[in-house]
Each structure stands twice: as C-alpha cells, then as structure tokens.
Amino acid sequence: MPGSTLPAIGPADVAGVRRLARDGLLAGSASAAPPRELTRLRGAVYAVAWPLVFARITRPLERQRRHLDCVRGLESLRPGCLDGFHDDVEAVVEHALRRATDRIDNFEGWLTTRLHPATVDAHRRRRGELGALQRPRLPAWLGDALGGDRWLCDLAVQILVWAGVPSTAGAELWPMDSWAARRAEVTGEPAAGRDRLDGEVRRVLAAMRTRPQWHAEHVERPLGRKQTPVAPVPADSAAELPALELVGPHEVADARLTGLAEQALSAIEARLDRGEEPSGAVKAVVRLVFGTDGTGPGGGPHAEPAREDWLATALADPARVDRIVATVLAILGR
Template sequence: MTRDDHEVRLRELARAGELGRLSEGERDLLRPAAYDLAHPVVFDAVYRRVAHHRGHHACARGFRHLGECCLDGFHDDLEAVVGSLLTTAEPIKDVEAWIAARAPGIAVDAYRRRRGAIGALQRPRMTKWLRAALGGDPWLCRLALRIQEWAGVPGGAGATLWPVDSWAGERGISTSEARADVEKVLVAMQERPKWYHEHIEIPLGHKVAPVGGCPGEGTGDPRPLPAADPGEQDEARVSDLAAVAVEAIRAGLGRGEDAAATVVRVLGELFLHGSGADEMSRAPGAATFGEERVSALLDDPVALEVLVERVLDIVRGPAG
C-alpha cells in the first residue's frame, strides 16, 4: 500500500471509531500517514503561538524556520498528538479539524509530563513563601514564574543560561537590569534549598546547549520584540485558526461533504470546542479569547448563511 492508501485507511478507521482497537503493528503502518496529516496542523494550532510566546518570532514563521531550540519541542508535541489520534476510540468525521481542536490540550498535557519527568514543576506557581521573599513585587513575582517555566523547558540552553534579552524586552529594561532581577529572584528561591535544588537546579541540568543559540540570543542578533498585548494575541490566534479552518473545510469538500454543514462543523470545532490551551500564553487571570461572536453567527440563520457564503468564497478561491 502507498502512503496515500494508508491515509485513506486512516480516515476510514477514524470515521468508524476503530483507531483505538488497532494492534500496535497496525498503528505503526498508519503512523507515517498520521504524521503527514498532523504536521502542518500542529504547527499552526500549537507551536506558532508557543514560539511567539517565547520571543522566537523567526521560528514562528514556519516549520522550516524552526531553530534547534524549538525543533525538539515541536517534534515532541507532534509525537504526542499522533499518539493520541491513533489510540482514540471516538468516531472522527474530519481528522484535520479533530487535530486542530485537540492538539493544544494534548500538547499541554505532554509538555507537563515532560517537565515532571525532569523534576520541574508541571504548572509553575507563585507560593506564599516565595512571594514574601520577593517582597510582593509584581515584576519579580512574574519573573519567578518565567524562571520556573524556563528551567523545565528540555531544550533551549543557548548562549546564556537565562533568556534575559526576551525578559528585558517584556519589562522594557536593559539586559543588565534583567540579569540583576534574575539574581534577586534566584537568591529568594534559594531560601528553600531543597525546593531550589529539585525544581530549578535538577531541571537545568537536563538542558543541552545547541550549536547556535535561539534567535535573539547572539551578540549581533536582532532583539526579540516585547510580548504582544492580549488584543494582538487574540488576533494572532484567530489568524492561525482561520488558516487551519480553510484547510479542514477544503479537505471536507474534497470528500464530497455538504458545504454548509462542513463550514459549521469546522468553525464550531475550532472556535467553540477548543481546549483552552490558548491560555498558555497569557498571564494568570488574564482574559481568554472570546468565542461569543462566532457563537452568535452560528446561531443566527441569516448571519450564518452570509458567513458560509463568504467562507466558501475564500476556500474555493477566485473563479477562473
């Protein structure tokens, strides 16, 4: 069987809800086709935002632009998504839409498991004792969370131990000031030596420095832009999901599915039934992406008819 044949077989088994009943050998035969389907969707639905959040804007341009600091993480996320797809027992009408809706949550769970495996906190949090040690300073408390998060990132050890350029840009201060603030936080953390050793030192020991650092870490590299505000993040998320939606709708039409039903299903899956993993790139308590507008459009028959027509015009492209 060719890889195209395996893709057809994968889709058939997914629609029937039979993937979870396959033997490991049967899954291995379908795995290359699953990777082919999941690869672009996982990048658009998950890793582009992760790269932006880390200040690796060059990596966010596309898979071929991923630096060594991000490539391993992307492959880890992709492997987790493919593994989940090939073991699910639920019927899947549209594989791409299913991946787009569930990949963020799958990636978050896999990321936390990888952090836990090296001793890092799965979900960095501000404890009462650490907040007190930092004098309740909002910036130092936020930086403490960044340090906890960074310590547990398996890769990413670049020219410097900490990504101070990115943190300096976030705060709008010089790199020397950022380094001084990092030292303040580390001193505060070391008030609990056992905690510091288990959750900071041990995870840091698992980092492997790449041949070249991540974008923006070199002396002559352009500095990463400051983190986007929530409005810009929402706009970027809509753009990412829209690109995934176009591909999922186009695939559904190619299989002869009803056009209007396909549009409604895909938009509902992507914009209304997501996992909430977009909160990864937000500060705790910050507002999440609002689905109210999409929900209102799908519930209004007149607006829905116009929406479907416009979406299909985009998917099908200009006539000619």
C-alpha cells in the same frame, strides 16, 4: 513529513487512517499492529496532524514570543522552536493512536479538539520526568520575599518554567535575551542591560534559596538534568583563529534588525496596554529602539546612516507613520 525519519507516507496511507477513524478502529488497530504497520499508521496520523499543530499551536506561540521569523513557516523555525513543534506533533499522534476509539467522521476536526489536552499532558509529563514543577506557579511565600514586585515575581515563574526545559540557552544556562524582551513587555521600560538582568536573576534565586529543600527539588534537580551545552572555545585560543563568517554582512544586519523589531513590539504593546495613543507609542518606541536620535540600542556612532535617514524621514511623514502604525497593530492583533 518535515524533519521526520518515518517512511514515506502517501495519500493511500492517510485515506486508510481516515477510514479506520470513521469505523472507530484506529486506536484498536494501532494497539494490535506489528511494528512496521504501527510505524506507517503513526506516519499517516503525523501527516494529518502537523499542519494543524503548526497553525493552531506553533504559529500563535511564536507570535506571542515575538519570533517573527518563526511565524513565517515551518522552514523558518529556530532549532529550539522546531524541537518543540515536533514534540507537540508527536504528542498529538500518540494521543490519537490511544484515544481514537469511537467513530470519527471528521478526523481533522476531532484532532483539532484534542490538540490542547494532548500537548499540555505531554508537556507536563516531560517536565515531571525532569523533576520540575508540572504547573509552575508563584508560591505566596516567594512573592512576599520579592516584595510583590511585578517583574521579579514574573521572573521567578520564568525561572521555574525554564528549569523544566531540557535544553540550555546555547552555551548559557538562562535565556537572558528572551527574558530581557519579556522584562520590557512586563514593565514597559526599554530593554534592560545585561548587568541589571543578571542582578535580578540572582535576587530571585537568593529568595528561592531561603527554602533550601524547595529550591533543591524544584530548581536545582531539574537544572542538573539539562542537556550539557557544547563548551565554548577558550578566549586565548579563539584570538588565534581567523574569524569564520558563515553569512554575509547584510544577513547579520537583518538578524539584528529582527531582534530590535521584537523588542520594539514588546515595548509598544506594553504602552498600548497602559492606554497610550497608538501613533505616539509607535513613534516613541521606534525612536528609542532604533536610535534615530543616536541614543537607542540601534543608534550611536555605528548606526547605519541610510537607516537613520530613512527613519527620520518616515517619522516626519504622517502618511507613512499611519502605515507603520497599521502594520504594527496588525502584527499585535489589535
């Protein structure tokens, strides 16, 4: 079991869980089991549940988030995404050990039908423990205060959702990079600068504070229960320290390209939703995001000449453009 501290679970343990499920005894056995046996039962259910959770919940969610690295496999999940995966698996395991009271011939099939209710209930319970809204929705008064602006209203919901997440975004309170990508998706505009997004967050928070009690209960209180991030090294101290490079330059470049690819996919999908022709949408966004004209975030005086040349050549070749468009549409599920 990946990332688990439970004892090693073998085929016999999993076969035993399936047998208990077929006999309608799984929940009853779990409730009566001594601690060591309960741990083994939980581990065996975990071994059956985690591939289902990753395939049916985690991978689609990471694809929706445009986390292309996380989509590749369990070992590629980012730390925060990995924590969420384990939370979901634990929720399914606990659900099974409480609810598997009837005879279940196909244990995997039954678990698959329980994935959504188990994880949703657990998610809402964790949010409730923090004091956050269990089902974040935009109040009508807040939508009016934001002038009905589509993006600002969406951002308000994202703030309410994020308030109930236990962790922070690294050393920051808000996941600004993720919201920048979502903004491009919602508005169809290129990724906004940090100053503009900061201003929009402040505007939404100001609108929320017009109802002080509501803001204190649903925003301030859950935010106050977030895990405290590690304090960054002061700038003057950091300047005295030599740079610590944990990865090579090519890995840094790959990570940057992955981030640009996520922005590009969001912008392309927004254009397609507005009815633009796929080839034109892809070419326009690739030029803008990767900066083949030197103006986009991937271009400018520090852009890699080899990549600039490759993109210019690729976009001038109709056959290669067709392959790029086909790949993008496949990733987006179009």
